[in-house]
Amino acid sequence: MSTQNLHVAVVGAGLMGADHVQRLARRTAGATVSAVVDIDQERAQAAADMASPARTFSSVEDLIKAGAAEAVVLATPGFLHEEALLQLIDAGIPVMCEKPLTPGPESSLRVVEAEVAAGQRLVQVGFMRRFDAGYRQLKNIIDAGTYGELLMLHHQHRNASVPETFTNEMVIHDSVVHEFDAVRFFSGEEISNVAVRTGRHTSKGTELVRDPQLVTIQTSSGLLATVEIFVNAKLGYQVLTQAVFEEGVVKIGESAGPTVIAESRTGSAIDQTYHTRFVEAYDEEIQQWVNSVATGVPVGPSAWDGYATAAVCGAGVSAQQSGEITSVDMAHKPALYA
Template sequence: MSDLRVGVVGVGVMGADHAERVARKTSGARLVAVSDADRGRAEALAARLSEGLGGESESTARHSGGTAYVDSVRVVEDPMELIAADDVDAVILASPGFAHADQLFACLEHGKPVLCEKPLTMDAASALRVVEAEHKLGRQLIQVGFMRRFDPEYAALKQLLDSGELGRTLLLHNVHRNKSVASSFRSEMIVRDSMVHEVDVARWLFGEEITRITVYTPKPTSLVAEGAFDPQLAVFELASGAMADVEVFVNFQVGYEVRCEAVAERGSATVGLGSGVFTRAGEHWGGAMPADFRIRFEQAYDLEVQRWVDATRRGEIDGPSAWDGYAAAAVCEAGLESLSSGTPVDVALADRSKVLG
């Protein structure tokens, strides 16, 4: 089959990372266009990626023949024009969340498979409309960027829990810490943009929906503005009565740290304890901690995009669906209400059997 021609909408930190991944690492795909509200940023990225891979080894060059150049990447000012373009087969959406709904509807209208970074949309109602619109097409085109499902450690944990070797899974303990975030990263964004990953992890590992969420706001770090709540502690209650908790601390100062411990009837299993060389020398012991999420989950992102490309070329999706994005949005919406009220809030989730038939 010919290469999948990919366009990327939004080339900030995550979008630029994905654009480079498609251009330099992903087999069976070709980056053809980028779009961003900051045209200068898009032009700089397109120019850099169009210059070629002269410094790369043959083994890391995108084409199997080890060619030293990528095709020219064009800049499209209007993201809707990029989505509609005849030379764009599929789209990666890494634009701000508030733009996702309109851009997803455009992808569905033009029949373009799309890998959409979280959140699917900014609220549960619009996310459900996206799910319904996709269902009417009779074909799944939307995959949501919950990349932890592709991380080898998380994938191994899922396989272990599903095997039944440890008995029924009863609890999940999660830690999600960033070194720092911009001062504009508000308390609500901790729920919608950070905690949402643990929402999806809990749903995925347990294989069931979250029915209630409580968000607690302990004493905040002195490094945030007055009125901001960081860290946050959330408790998820699932349909079977199982529970999960997560601490999200986005100004941890030390580095990027994500851990998950599953507690089952006959044992427990933990991922995210660190990898690489663990040293003991000079009266110190330990290992390195990554500076940000792109380092910790680089392999997960690589696998996610490669599998998305492979599945798209087969006419399928191979990852979290639009429904998963909607369910996460519904939980986060309830989480925002709990953040405001300080009380448990039930998750209002549509009947999946009625929505999807």
């Protein structure tokens, strides 16, 4: 398939879907937005107008019947993913699915099994941090053994605030999910157990979240990682990583831009949302996905990565509730993802 005119449909015309429509139409080489799918046709049309002459549909089924897309970006809420993914896999249509693959390990495993039955990788999961320049640089340092063996990872994930409806479970499923994938990405290993601890909590938070929380993670080889998750930090949006090696420490993510020294002060700006912090990662993610559809060689996180992370999230929620170290229960990894 040629990237000169890859017809891409965006399913879901909310904030993320509309952002992807603009990205595909204005900043992605070799792609054309051929359709926008949303049950809200007014919203679908508003997104389609950014990529005229894109067509609109109210369902994935209608999109497939019309033959209006060679590939799909799936940006609906996670609970709608399984049905759409199973339809698209059955139709043989490549999909870039925003995280999560599905909200739970059981449904994610059904997607994996459908893809295995189809005999080819069709799904890429939107863990965009893997395409961030700092993440790639740190991954290269780890793999090269530049400073010896990786001994520990420390992550800090801070949001300015979250809605009043944000829950403890969402801390794991919507926020720490990225660090779970990061630990797997950096280490190349599966996560074997998770623990969650809480202590003093902010008076600036919401009633449904004990904030901040400290998550500890251990991989199959014994690598330890920590995550400070603070979703009402007020200071802005920060994603920081510190890797501890035998012969050094490497930090990434500390500055959103230039450091300014003036008027007896020094400092740098802090991003306010993930849209600015990871905009280049999103662009690179979609560009590489479009290129991979053209070559038929998958390059990004797979359906297995989506399933494995969902399994860790399940253990993470259990650890939140029990206060105990909780093992991650996972299926056998199919040869398709070797």
